[in-house]
Amino acid sequence: MEYRNGKIGVKGDPSKSMTTAEAGFMAFMGDNLPPGLEPGMDATRRFEPPNFVFPFGTHVCVVEVDAKTGQVEFVKYLAVDDCGRLLNPMIVEGQVHGGIAQGLSQAMFEEVVYDGDGQLLTGTLMDYAIPHAEQVPHYDLDHTVTATTVNPLGIKGVGEAGTIGSTPAVANAVMDALAPFGVVHIDMPLKPEKLWTAMHAKNGRAR
Amino acid sequence: MIPAAFDYVRASSVDDAIRLLGEHGDDAKLLAGGHSLIPMMKLRLAAPAMLIDITGIPQLDAIRVDGNRVTIGALTKHAALAASDALKKTAPALWDAANQLGDPQVRNRGTIGGASAHGDPSADYPAVLLALDATFTVVGKGGERKLRAGDFFREMFDTALGAGEVLTAIAFDAAPKSAYVKYHHPASHYAVVGAAAVLTLNGGSIATARVAIAGVGDSAFRAGGVESALAGVRGSDEAAVAAACAGTASGQDARSDTFASGAYRAAMADVFTARAVAQAASR
Amino acid sequence: MQIDLTVNGKRASLDAEPRLLLVHALRDVIGLTGTHVGCDTSSCGACTVLLDGVSVKSCTVFAVQASGHEVTTIEGIGTADELHPMQEAFWSSHGLQCGYCTTGMIVSAVDLLKRNPDPSDEQIRAGLEGNLCRCTGYENIVKSVRVAAKAMREHAPLHSVRDLMPIHPPAEEPPPSGEGIIIPALEKALT
Structure with a gap:
């Protein structure tokens, strides 16, 4: 057999060929296979890199906290990630965007609440908050390219970069805003009431 | 989620709707935009045996400005209110509420009459209509009744609309110095707190104020103490307005949920009332 | 109950219980599965369609309410040959x-x-x-x-889908346009 012009053909006989899809379909259906040959067409190869890859990045978030209500507004968000060589920069950016939103959502909104009887109180999207377009900022992205040497493409993962960076960036931005009130830690999600209570507990009355 | 089975009929006129309500009694419910009722039916918190669709009744979806009097048909959609320049001029508080209610798809479908008749304590309109001191026209077998907002809204999911009656119109005097400011629940888009203020000014000072709050009590309520305290205050004096708006929710048993405690809601009622008053005064 | 809709410009008639939601009528009865059911609590908007030209959440509309009205789903927004x-x-x-x-x-x-x-x-x-x-x-x-x-x-x-997605690698004989490449073989296998 040989592979020519996008088709699998019989060596030396230009009249006999079929597309890979046709061959794959025949193998899958298994109707005309020689006796003893099982249906299917697959091959497995394994690549074992000599070490892990280490993507890295820095996320910076600027927020404003309303001292009267504890409500948080995003002012700016910047993420610089390094996932080695970018095979498709558009997809890489999309992964980072989505990851940032998930991470900031964890920092700000998402909470599974049960009552004392174990009844789930946040069982629908009427109670369990995930952000809509107005509740997230525009993200400015940039990247550095430090190709890894542990695989031939020089690539590193990026799917989780956004979620890893954004949660602490958002939480730390809020804590920084609350620093003048002597607040150093609040458990996530940073719901407005918690921020308001923390500001009022320290100072009696928010400025 | 599938609601319990029901029958469905369309009313061709208000009289037809009243006749159908009479025929089917307590098992029947009027259906307008359905954006309060259908979610409850899907959760089986409501299971009417008969739905009477009133959306086809003509001439119930107009916004009319007649001199100083504004009349809104009960079937007027939120989106129509939100897009109305006439409403923005004559009653910006209601315009604010329509623009902040739900989301675009909900506003395209829901109606002011349906949202009001539902009596949801976290809904936006009841507070605004209380502050506007609106008059509700309801029609039943015995003819027409006019109810003031204070009598119409009673308790959680309970209004003075009788079982055999149809809410047809809501009317109020123009209130150009008015505003509604809302604290959105991040998931449901309902009001954690909504504050409506309707003012008359004398120079820069507040002559009269009507203030009503959504989201905090078992039903929207007027904040009488705040209304009196606001008299004579300059609308631009932030500190004086804030001082007058202290204790907005006093006397209310403020509600708690997974997002906000009663104490926080009550505190936010003061903050949002002050903001509504400042905005109304600046209009 | 008899329900007559216009869906993407075509008449669709069905006999269904009044409690049938528009999204289920579209997906399960009419077969237009481009409209999705997400949250089912009118929160997420995955089920959004145009009803008489304006966006609504079809999980919060009964099909019977749309009887006599025009519905546009994603399938009516554009086609593979002429994308919106x-x-x-x-x-x-x-x-x-x-x-x-x-x-x-x-x-x-x-x-x-x-x-x-x-x-x-x-x-x-x-x-x-x-x-x-x-x-x-x-x-x-x-x-x-x-x-x-x-x-x-x-x-x-x-543009059409084909304008945007060149076949890669270019085959000597590209498969017939608009049909999946597997179709000829499938036809052969089934006959």
Whole structure:
């Protein structure tokens, strides 16, 4: 057999060929296979890199906290990630965007609440908050390219970069805003009431 | 989620709707935009045996400005209110509420009459209509009744609309110095707190104020103490307005949920009332 | 109960219980599965369709309420041969990842541009308030709507799916257009 012009053909006989899809379909259906040959067409190869890859990045978030209500507004968000060589920069950016939103959502909104009887109180999207377009900022992205040497493409993962960076960036931005009130830690999600209570507990009355 | 089975009929006129309500009694419910009722039916918190669709009744979806009097048909959609320049001029508080209610798809479908008749304590309109001191026209077998907002809204999911009656119109005097400011629940888009203020000014000072709050009590309520305290205050004096708006929710048993405690809601009622008053005064 | 709808310009008649939701009528009875069921609590907007030209959540409308009215689903917004500029923009600007929210998002965005053909980013975000997306962080959705708005204002030519997705690698004999490449073999196997 040989592979020519996008088709699998019989060596030396230009009249006999079929597309890979046709061959794959025949193998899958298994109707005309020689006796003893099982249906299917697959091959497995394994690549074992000599070490892990280490993507890295820095996320910076600027927020404003309303001292009267504890409500948080995003002012700016910047993420610089390094996932080695970018095979498709558009997809890489999309992964980072989505990851940032998930991470900031964890920092700000998402909470599974049960009552004392174990009844789930946040069982629908009427109670369990995930952000809509107005509740997230525009993200400015940039990247550095430090190709890894542990695989031939020089690539590193990026799917989780956004979620890893954004949660602490958002939480730390809020804590920084609350620093003048002597607040150093609040458990996530940073719901407005918690921020308001923390500001009022320290100072009696928010400025 | 599938609601319990029901029958469905369309009313061709208000009289037809009243006749159908009479025929089917307590098992029947009027259906307008359905954006309060259908979610409850899907959760089986409501299971009417008969739905009477009133959306086809003509001439119930107009916004009319007649001199100083504004009349809104009960079937007027939120989106129509939100897009109305006439409403923005004559009653910006209601315009604010329509623009902040739900989301675009909900506003395209829901109606002011349906949202009001539902009596949801976290809904936006009841507070605004209380502050506007609106008059509700309801029609039943015995003819027409006019109810003031204070009598119409009673308790959680309970209004003075009788079982055999149809809410047809809501009317109020123009209130150009008015505003509604809302604290959105991040998931449901309902009001954690909504504050409506309707003012008359004398120079820069507040002559009269009507203030009503959504989201905090078992039903929207007027904040009488705040209304009196606001008299004579300059609308631009932030500190004086804030001082007058202290204790907005006093006397209310403020509600708690997974997002906000009663104490926080009550505190936010003061903050949002002050903001509504400042905005109304600046209009 | 007899229900007569116009769906994407075609008459559709069905006999169904009044409690049948519009989204189920579209998906399960009429067979248009581009409209998705997401939250089922009128929160997420995955089920958004146009009813008499305006966006609604079809999980919160009974099919019987739409009887006598016109429904446009994602299948009626554009076709594979002539994509709506919004569909093309979601493609070219990577306005989706998993795709679950996409059809509702596109229908909402089409309605948004009808009301405001040149929205700011803030107005786009506000106009999509009724549609949740878990994957994109909204950045490229906002970009897609911006790109589509520009294309529509400038009456840019429409493209087909094939224009946007060249077959790779180019085969000597490309498969017949508009049909899946597996179809000829499938036909042979079934006859």
